[in-house]
Amino acid sequence: METLIQLGEQAKKAARSLAKATTSEKNEALKSMSQALIDHTETILTANKLDLTAAKENGISENMIDRLILTEERIQAMANGILEIADLPDPIGKVDGMWKNEAGLTIGKQRVPLGVIGIIYESRPNVTTDAGSLCFKAGNAVILRGGKEAIHSNKVLVHVLQDALKTTMFPSTAIQLVEDTTRESSKEMMRLNRYLDVLIPRGGAKLIQTVMDTATVPVIETGTGNCHVYIDKDAQLTMASNIIVNAKCSRPSVCNAAETLLIHEDVAETFLPAIEKALAPWNVELRADEKALSYLQKAVPATQEDWETEFLDFILAVKVVSSLDEAIEHIDRYSTGHSEAIVTDDYAAGLKFHREVDSAAVYINASTRFTDGFEFGFGAEIGISTQKLHARGPMGLSELTSSKYIIFGEGQIR
Structure with missing residues (x-):
């Protein structure tokens, strides 16, 4: 089992590769990932049955099992969601305005990837493919950490996505999973400042509050819905x-x-x-x-x-x-x-x-x-932000980007 430091180092390297990719290159990779889910439906369902069996033995409520369960229809919906993301406009490289200052410099503000995104979430395996594909389209590497309830499903889903990436120009480490579901790994991830540019918790109030109280990595708060x-x-x-x-x-x-x-x-x-x-x-x-x-x-x-x-x-x-x-x-x-x-x-x-x-x-x-990324026309969503800084509401591709200023001069000095 790889350590979080190893995952972080691999993600940083993968993020540099993704940042240079064209829209068409990313879209072709997304289509490969979508098809791979369909091709491996039976393998995914077999893994999901292991999670469902364990959940029932542990007395998890029917409503929580509804979040965990996968069917052929849900896997098809997950694959379709990736295709929808491929069809969405790519925010990377978009220039949000350009102007000249008094010195004659031409200044523009351009959308760029955030870099490496960490996602901590609970028992919904569809988050694995939603988050992985959204981060990928926005040019980010992602480290996923799902709950122990869905560990078998998540491991297979990430392996399927990684195998699909191996047939493309991209490193399979663009999408990675923390397979250690202990509290220690969760806390370590919350403090992975050297490698994570942002951490997004997606789940119940207790999970989100724990991340907000513990993390030293910048956090986008999501989810709790009273x-x-x-x-x-x-x-x-x-x-x-x-x-x-x-x-x-x-x-x-x-x-x-x-x-x-x-x-x-x-x-x-x-x-x-x-x-x-x-x-x-x-x-x-x-x-x-x-x-x-x-x-x-x-x-x-x-x-x-x-x-x-x-x-x-x-x-x-x-x-x-x-x-x-x-x-x-x-x-x-x-x-x-x-x-x-x-x-x-x-x-x-x-x-x-x-x-x-x-x-x-x-x-x-x-x-x-x-209130949902699909319903708002964003494709899949990372989560629904309830804070006010950077992102608010359903978080689609644009919310997974940052910006940098690009400046064109003709020899100006100050």
Whole structure:
């Protein structure tokens, strides 16, 4: 098993090779990686079964197993995702403006790769191919460290991608995996300043907080999604019901799923019994404040912790508010800055919500589940940034670049 120092040295060397590559060269390599996933579907599924067996033996929840499981359809989707990345415009080399200064120098700002990116993530094997291919297209080498739950799947996936790269001009070490899943390797990676240019954690709140507290490498914070949907007094209630059911139930284990429902008191008496019935087929547990409890049949009282929690499960916190301002205040206090939505026919209320809610993605009359790189047209995503420096929201190719100034002169001196 290679050490992190060895992985770092190899990644640095690979990054220099990638930085010189043309768009067409990278795209051809991506197509080879995509085809390799299809060609090795059975091998990938066999490895995934080992992870699934171990997960069930360890009592991992069904929602977390949903993140872990691979099928032929999911592998096909992963391969298609790589092809979509190949089709995306290459940000590398793009000049973001050019101007002359008083000395007559022509100055431009050009997009360049970040260099070597480290990704720490949990039990979703598709992150392995998404992150590897996105970093590659943006000219970066990547060191991946997935969770122990998916180690067999991740090892095979990275070997498949590396074997595909061996048929191209690129070093297979452009995409590497940390196979040691101990806490020690994780902590060592967080301090790999000599080799990593940036570290991106992708997973639950505990993982992200650990990285933020421990890392000495620059970190882009992603992921934790305590997302809210507010039903305004002027909402279309059928639309509101559809949005809530989608935002909570379509895939509750992901970070863009709704965790808290806020309802204006003017429509609470009508809407809450209806939404309880609409959520019943999924056995959603409702944890409600005192006002909401009076309109619901099977809800339990909400605690302070419920307003703060990313459940990642069929659980929804419910609160009745007296105004749009109270809804915004609640979101401001408890949101993780990921995704929030308002359902309303009041144009002014929608604009106020947009203006005053400070999250990466703010919706009017749409589900929070759309906060996603594919849905935004970025191809696959590295993650969803909830911070404000450099990158915010779904992180696609552009967010995996830096810039340098290019200056043309005619002998000027200062």
